[in-house]
Amino acid sequence: MKNNVSTFAKMKANGEKISMLTAYDYSTAKIMDNCVNGILVGDSLGNVMLGYEDTLSVTMEDMITFGSAVSRACKNAMVVVDMPFMSYEVSVEQAVMNAGRLMKEARANAVKLEGGVEMCDRIKAITNADIPVMAHIGMTPQSVNAFGGFKVQGKSIDGARKMVEDALAVEKAGAFAVVIECAPTELCEYITEKLTIPTIGIGAGNGTDGQILVYQDMLGLFSDYVPKFVKRYELLGDKMVDAFKQYDKEVKNGSFPDKDHSFAIDKEIIDELRKEEK
Ligand SMILES: Nc1nc(=O)c2c([nH]1)NC[C@@H]1CN(c3ccc(C(=O)N[C@@H](CCC(=O)O)C(=O)O)cc3)CN21
Numbered sequence: 001m002k003n004n005v006s007t008f009a010k011m012k013a014n015g016e017k018i019s020m021l022t023a024y025d026y027s028t029a030k031i032m033d034n035c036v037n038g039i040l041v042g043d044s045l046g047n048v049m050l051g052y053e054d055t056l057s058v059t060m061e062d063m064i065t066f067g068s069a070v071s072r073a074c075k076n077a078m079v080v081v082d083m084p085f086m087s088y089e090v091s092v093e094q095a096v097m098n099a100g101r102l103m104k105e106a107r108a109n110a111v112k113l114e115g116g117v118e119m120c121d122r123i124k125a126i127t128n129a130d131i132p133v134m135a136h137i138g139m140t141p142q143s144v145n146a147f148g149g150f151k152v153q154g155k156s157i158d159g160a161r162k163m164v165e166d167a168l169a170v171e172k173a174g175a176f177a178v179v180i181e182c183a184p185t186e187l188c189e190y191i192t193e194k195l196t197i198p199t200i201g202i203g204a205g206n207g208t209d210g211q212i213l214v215y216q217d218m219l220g221l222f223s224d225y226v227p228k229f230v231k232r233y234e235l236l237g238d239k240m241v242d243a244f245k246q247y248d249k250e251v252k253n254g255s256f257p258d259k260d261h262s263f264a265i266d267k268e269i270i271d272e273l274r275k276e277e278k
Pocket residue numbers: 043044047048055141150151152182214216217222225226227228229
């Protein structure tokens with residue numbers, strides 16, 4: 001059966017770590033589906049799929065195009081789709097409408113939105129519509145202009161207190177899990193102990209209930225920037241360069257395509273055709 005909100009709850013209760021990665025397309029999601037517990041169609045697609053400098057330009061239509069592609073591929077992993085910037089901030093009504101679109105049109109199993117205490121009325125209303133909500137606190141990239149950059153959060157006593165408040169508030173509002181991004185290890189550990197819902201960390205150390213990374217980052221396919229928290233498990237970008245250059249060489253020296261990758265015709269037929277032409 002497909003993983004769902006109760007799978008995640010049980011895993012936390014059993015002390016089992018939860019693994020998540022992002023994916024944005026059918027082919028990648030199909031490969032990933034049986035490897036991790038959950039797949040996030042993140043608005044980070046703005047950076048890694050569309051080449052924007054941040055996530056602010058990502059639209060509902062983008063999330064539906066990429067989200068539905070991933071949903072079509074997943075039979076095992078729970079599929080969570082990010083709500084893009086300005087699709088939930090305006091009002092509770094707007095938030096519920098757009099969360100509903102991600103369920104109906106992207107066939108998400110849950111939605112994710114950024115924000116703590118100030119987003120709790122949205123989290124409550126979406127949850128009341130039976131749409132599971134994953135919250136996202138700490139360094140929330142849609143607030144890059146308010147933060148003045150992608151900076152680690154929660155290092156001061158006020159910042160740490162605010163993050164604990166945010167975590168407790170999103171749990172109370174009904175979130176089934178919470179992503180904590182770019183925050184000190186011990187703070188995330190403390191929050192994880194205080195919450196009954198699973199915490200999923202990115203740049204949050206090893207004390208959270210689960211982890212998430214952007215798949216292009218962990219495969220070495222994205223080089224615009226490499227945050228400190230990214231571990232590159234492969235350097236597929238280098239392997240792709242090798243393959244692309246080999247192809248270019250073989251096209252130019254005529255060794256591709258060979259007979260095994262070409263279609264044949266009876267010699268008599270081609271001879272006859274050539275005769276007719278003369
Ligand atoms: N490819 C990709 N990976 C991500 O993890 C990611 C995205 N895109 N797009 C949306 C956000 C943006 N994220 C980012 C972007 C930059 C840093 C970064 O440069 N951090 C620095 C400075 C930290 C500090 O000094 O406070 C670092 O060294 O990690 C971190 C997270 C995380 N998300």
